[in-house]
Amino acid sequence: MENEFSIEVRDLTKMFGGFTAVDHISFEVRHGEIFGFLGANGAGKTTAIRMLCGLSLPTSGKAEVAGYDVFRKPEMVKRNIGYMSQKFSLYQDLTVSENIYFYGGIYGLKRKVIFQKTEELLEKLDLKHARNTLIRDIPLGWKQKLAFSVAILHDPQIVFLDEPTGGVDPITRRQFWDLIYEAAKAGVTIFVTTHYMDEAEYCNRISIMVDGRIEALGPPAELKTRFQSQDMDEVFVKLARG
Amino acid sequence: MRTIYFILFKEFRQIFRNKAMLPIIFVMPVIQLIILAYAADFEVKNLKLFWIDKDQSQLSRQLLSKFEGSPYFRLTQADMSREAAETAMERDEVDVVLEVPAGFERDFLAEKKTQIQLTANAIDGVKGGFASAYGQAVIRDFYGDFLEENAARLSWQPPSGGTINIASANWYNPEMDYKTYMVPGVLALLVTMIGAFLSSMNIVREKELGTIEQLNVTPLKKTHFIAGKLIPFWAIAIFELAFGLVIAKILYDIPMLGNLFLLFGLSAVYLLVVLGLGLFISTVTETQQQAMFISWFILVIFIFLSGLFTAIENMPPWAQQLTYINPIRYFIEILRSLLLKGSGWAELQQQFYILLGYAVLINGLAIWRYRKRS
Known part of the structure; x- marks a missing residue:
């Protein structure tokens, strides 16, 4: 790959009428990096992530994801990314294996590959017994792990996770992060938004968004030093309060 | 094209897993044909x-x-x-x-x-x-x-055979059975409702659940998505028409004089119009309630202006003009004249071209309106 960055964003802006949801943000994310995208509710995280995934048209600025311009080549971007949103992306009225089969097919995987990957995935998640269970009948933590695995089924370069661990216990969250580390080790770039500051510590670098702008960007340790804080919580509160 | 197969796989699994679906498919036509055909009987007796x-x-x-x-x-x-x-x-x-x-x-x-x-x-x-x-x-x-x-x-002789006697013969419906006339119209209504409601509700449901976002972030082409969404309901509506015809034959012994292949061919085109309408509604609404309300609003107007209950000839001129833009009108004409009169391609091609034009227009509009990116 000629480019050292997975994601390159310059002055990306999104306006809804007179309201600026995302205000000239700029950053880069390296290949294989776990990049935490933090901010209070309404700070513009979801809007930013939606623009990067080709779901929302930017008002201005420039963004390249997986080497493709999100303005001009949104469909090429989509081929190379995975996406998991806070709303559940799996079909509640399909079984575990049907969901895997469907998404594999949509991304153009061969049937043989889908079946092979299904087995690997069920083995890894310890979900073999639940293969024919409807998604609506399995616990939330399993759904999230499965949704993540389905999002990277087609081996994307980058995966976008929009508050992936909302509403589950710390142990399940920890297990979820094990999956993220494993994917990152395999070279997948992770772009993750979260509300949990302990999760922020797991990231290689984080950015903190306040009112549509990125107010701080760097490794967690560096940010703590810069803002003279004990933990990320304190950094976050200092920034958010202005 | 392969992706269409995967969408069809998903849709059919979901449709038949939905417990409300089988009653809609099998019970609705029977009830409609029984109740509507009798209730909409305008024959004056007793x-x-x-x-x-x-x-x-x-x-x-x-x-x-x-x-x-x-x-x-x-x-x-x-x-x-x-x-x-x-x-x-x-x-x-x-x-x-x-x-x-x-x-x-x-x-x-x-x-x-x-x-x-x-x-x-x-x-x-x-x-x-x-x-x-x-x-x-x-x-x-x-x-x-x-x-x-x-x-x-009598003191006078009435002129022999001199009184004018009007003997009327009722062509195409010799017994003047109102049900023979109503049933094809009720069938038209049935497939229209199945097509328009189910298709619009289905897509809006994905919007409500948020799963459409997940599809929009995949490289899935929107024409594939739409084809995958429409084909299941198209097939169900065609099946519904066949099922309804069988019921109509059993219950009312309605005549089927025309070519049934032509009937299904023309119905297939008509259904493209109805499904396209449902699809278009789903692109301009956000919730199932909105989709239901708008579909219902449009269908009620179309049904009243279709000639099903009120003969178009009896409508005021402005309402008659309006029926020309109503696809249901053409479909009822097709069903009635094909089944009861045995009309063929020569008589029905005008309706075919109009419906085809409609299908292209409404589906084009729906595809144009459907956005993967907001």
Whole structure:
């Protein structure tokens, strides 16, 4: 790959009428990096992530994801990314294996590959017994792990996770992060938004968004030093309060 | 194209896993065909007759028995008082009042002018018109019989065969069975509702659940998505039409004179219009309630302007003009004339081209409106 960055964003802006949801943000994310995208509710995280995934048209600025311009080549971007949103992306009225089969097919995987990957995935998640269970009948933590695995089924370069661990216990969250580390080790770039500051510590670098702008960007340790804080919580509160 | 297969796989699994779906597919047509075909029967029968006989003669009783012998009238009350008859009519207890004056027989036999008064309740204008026309026909019949029986003693001879007799023949529906006429229309309604409601609700449901976002972030082409969404409901509606035809044949023995392949071919094109409409509605709404409301709003107008319940010829001119933009109108024409008259391609190609144009227009509009990116 000629480019050292997975994601390159310059002055990306999104306006809804007179309201600026995302205000000239700029950053880069390296290949294989776990990049935490933090901010209070309404700070513009979801809007930013939606623009990067080709779901929302930017008002201005420039963004390249997986080497493709999100303005001009949104469909090429989509081929190379995975996406998991806070709303559940799996079909509640399909079984575990049907969901895997469907998404594999949509991304153009061969049937043989889908079946092979299904087995690997069920083995890894310890979900073999639940293969024919409807998604609506399995616990939330399993759904999230499965949704993540389905999002990277087609081996994307980058995966976008929009508050992936909302509403589950710390142990399940920890297990979820094990999956993220494993994917990152395999070279997948992770772009993750979260509300949990302990999760922020797991990231290689984080950015903190306040009112549509990125107010701080760097490794967690560096940010703590810069803002003279004990933990990320304190950094976050200092920034958010202005 | 392969991706369409995967969408079809998903849709069919979801549709048949939905417990409400099988009753909709199998119970709805039976109920609609049974209830609507009977309820929408406009044939006027059993008109309630109030009989005032101030003559109480043999001749007046002959007239009464003529009315009783007619399938259109049923004697419900008899009284000598005009007031009682008017009260009964005001209470909607009777449809027709027939009053025979005193001296009717005497004057009639003396070949003097005599009058019978027939009063019809015209709250329902159509029914009132029929009541008066049927009543006159019975009286004319009575008079004809009288002339025949009493030819010998009359002072004059009625011109032989001179009275004009209008014998009507009802083509394409010889028994004048209203159900034969209604059932094809009810079938049209059925597939229209299945097509428009199910397709619009289905896509909006994905919007509500948020799963559409997950699809929009995949490289799935929007034409593939739309094809994958429409094909299942297209197939279900075609099946529904076949199922409805079988039910109609069993229950009503409706004629099927035309080519059924042509029927299904034309229906397939019509369904593209209906599904396209459902799809378009789903692109402009955000919730299932909105989609339901708008579909219902549009369908009610289309149904009333379709010629199903009210003959288009009876509509005011401006409403007749409006029916030309109504796809249901053309489909009902197709079903009725193909099934009942045996019309073929030559007679129906105009409807075909109109529906085809409609299908291209509405689906084009829907595809244009469907956005993967906001």
